[in-house]
Amino acid sequence: MSPRRAPGDRYTARAYARAIARACRKAGVPEWGPNRLRHSRATELRGFGLDVVKTVLGHSKVETSEVYAEKDMLAAIELVSRIG
DSSP states (O other): OOOOOOOOOSOOOHHHHHHHHHHHHTSSSSSOOTTTHHHHHHHHHGOOOOHHHHHHHSSSHHHHHHHHHHOHHHHHHHHHHHOO
């Protein structure tokens, strides 16, 4: 299958989203979008502090990073079970 148009010098966010959706359908898994990668990475980095998350994701405000970095509920439950 040949491309419909000549490739550009970079991918657009929309092109990434289409490629991921196509791959998910082909693999038979639920579809997800590229923004989920930002959320996952932000959540992984949250343990290093929200300022690190802010820097890595390029946010100007730490409040924006809080939206992306989900709270680590398992860590909170573990801590509460240890300290009571």
